[in-house]
Amino acid sequence: MEAVAANGMSGVQSVVTGATGATGKRRLEERSAFDKRLRFSVRQTESAYRYRDIVVKKQDGFTHILLSTKSSENNTLNPEVMKEIQSAMATAASDDSKLVLLGAVGSVFCCGLDFLYFIRRLTDDRKKESIKMAETIRTFVNSFIQFRKPIVAAVNGPALGLGAALLPLCDVVWANEKAWFQTPYASYGQTPDACSSFTFPRIMGLASANELLLSGRKLTAQEAGSKGLVSQVLWPGTFTQEVMLRVKELVAVDSLVLRESKALMRNTSRSALEQANERECESLKRVWGSSQGTDAILQYLQRGPELC
Template identity: 65%
Template sequence: MRGKERKVIDDARDQPLDKRVRFSLRLLESASTYKDIVVRKKDGFTQILLSTRSTYNNTLNREVMNEVKSALEKAAVDDSKFVLLSAVGSVFCCGLDFDNIVKHLKYNRKRATVKLVDTIKNFVNSFIEFKKPIIVSVNGPAIGLGASILPLCDVVWANEKAWFQTPYTRFGQSPDGCSTITFPKIMGRAAANEMLINGWKMNAQEACDKGLVSQVFWSETFTQEVMVRIQEITSCNSFVLENSKALVRYNMNVELKQANERECEVLKKIWASAQGMEYMLKYVQNKIDSF
């Protein structure tokens, strides 16, 4: 028996019989339902881990985004007090899968554009609409949409080796994830423009100083530090947690949804245009040539 499997079984054995049954059922449900994410139901919270098989480096295609959206919808109505979003491996999320986007846009561009942009819009809205706290554990690079969704979450902890970048202009793409609203509010207009227009690569401490990240932990103790704080939040009352988030986010959701709508409309225009397609093809080709 592999070590990971033994640990799962040992963890389950430490729980009362009824909890062990529910634990086993939830593990089976996760394994049978999702391909590109892992969902772990634990006492008090749900952990969603990016672990993509259909993409590299935890990039986001339609399948991955739909799976995360589905997991959030289920966590919204179960007994979880909050969600812990993290990733498997040394990369958190490299944003949209442009190889996949180009492949889809080559055929029936208008129809494919609508489908892709609607998936992004619904994915982002699932974060905006989620009423329970979302805690993010950033283990490595967060790029593009992988970075822009962070302000839509409630607490963001980062490994000291993590870094953050939204080089949209290099992709031939406009900003997404409500970053046109959240980034200027969090870090000020000048720093936001450096991120969204100039593609500033921000290290973990810089991200913390600018307010994109809550705390930075040493890489050697990152997982332990995260779990200590997770246990502290787990001990809180779920009603208090949800209502505390509602107070902090009061009147923000409408503005965020409007920003998401505007950003997605611009994406439709860019991806449906010949110039936008040309820029993306150049980016994908340059990426291939660099290997």
């Protein structure tokens, strides 16, 4: 790691290439033809498409936002992806959509932060970039906390890190039975994000939250359901159809009733969530701004992280 730091970006690139070259190529080769066809089909049929990393469909009564990243692999989140999601949510907040349905194209929901994107910038100017990264996450997470209409998450596949931590900020979470959930923060030298230090103990108890946030235990969809991270687990073969049927039932409800009902359940915790988000992002600035934090991410990439 010291040699990498001394060599600057060339060192980072060599580590990243070494860590992800062979495995990365294999992952790309292993992407199923079905997922590629589905991704192409969704993009081709969406006439109003105007984003790079997400697909937005204005449906009858709701806005459907799907992760379909081109700037990163496995639907990971970098500032560009986060800004696109925020933009789509801002539009949905002001139009006649009654709710937002958040999903993903392909077999992966979201593999958390795009560490390849982050590490290249951290090694350029660690202190400045760590502040910028943490502020981007703070703004992104606040867009979920402050969204006044219901957010429904349809988790079609693996959800890791930030992709899993965001789920308690959604109002309903339906998961494919094949989905799994993990927040392996310690393995890449990161502290919790997306208010998970507050929401996880609240919904599943301190012992279970510690097991997820500190040891990175992987949860099956059924386990996530039993712990309160998921509202309901749905059968894989009919997952999309079941989600759409349930969303249509929700949008049949009066929009004022939906907003007021959410406000009654969420307003008491909104301030606490914003404060938790602030604390977590301050912690991220300290961790990412340290040489230990940068080295931990590099080591994680060098080990060849288990991707979805």
